[in-house]
Amino acid sequence: MKNGTLTQKDDHVELRFERRLAHPPEKVWRALTDSKELIHWFPARVEGAREAGAELRFFFEEGEPGTGRISVFDPPRVLEYTWEGDLLRWELRPEGTGCLLIFTTIPKERANVARDATGWHFCLDNLEAAVDGNPAAGFDKERFSALNAEYGARFGLGSFPAFMTGTANRVAAGSLRIPGVDAYAFSGADGAQITLCHAQSDGETEEQWRDFDEYLAVLDGRYVLRINGMDIELGPGREFVIPRGARIAGRFTAGTRTIHARGGPSLERAGS
DSSP, X not given: OOSOEEEEETTEEEEEEEEEEXXXXXXXXXXXXXHXXXXXXXXXXXXXXXXXXXXXXXXXXXXXXXEEXXXXXXXXXXXXXXXXXXXXXXXXXXXXXXXXXXXXEEOSOGXXXXXXXXXXXXXXXXXXXXXXXXXXXXOOHHHHXXXXXXXXXXXXXXXXXGGGOXXXXXXXXXXXXXXXXXXXXXXXXXXXEEEEEEESSOEEOOOEEXXXXXXXXXXXXXXXXXXXXXXXXXXXXXXXEEOTTOEEEEEEOTTOEEEEEEOSSOOOBTTO
């Protein structure tokens, strides 16, 4: 299973990869821990002792180094450490003359999972090449874009990026009047407004008349639009234009994320 899988675990998600390698755990363990081996496939230079409790520093060619700490060091079976808030866990299980590598990570930012999955997919391809004695593949922009799009379609974002959900853009609860929905509004030069909505629980909106046109797009989850007495179920990737004068209501499940673009009165921000 070369592609990563994503699983919801209580209050977080877990990204998991499995690779079957034709080499014993001891050889792969060196690739995971030896600095001379890491340069062939790991995305940063790693400095620090290889032992439980040791602090690590991660260096790129530019910028400030990242930090982390080893939480499990059990050669040649389990290596676990943090990197800037993300938990990385590497497990090696013997299989005949080779081994099964299981890599799991718990990302700090759910919104970055598709990007992270693409990056780790490339790293694991290069790790596999390194232990096989082959050169690492060069960066292929087209393949990276295609793989990132594939992971994005499979995983979605799950939440809006942090830079879009600041308090300055948060919609006041009294203005939205939809309990259990977090909303963030952005205004255009012509007065039109785009609103990002993220449902924290199942819910529904009261029926209302629209005196302006509205564009609705569903990113994640399930949204049932009732328009003029007719139910239209909209899943991820579906979009709909609600015409002026329509009578509408909506039902949605927890986790549903939608984008709404509209004219009409502006929604008030919580901080205004």
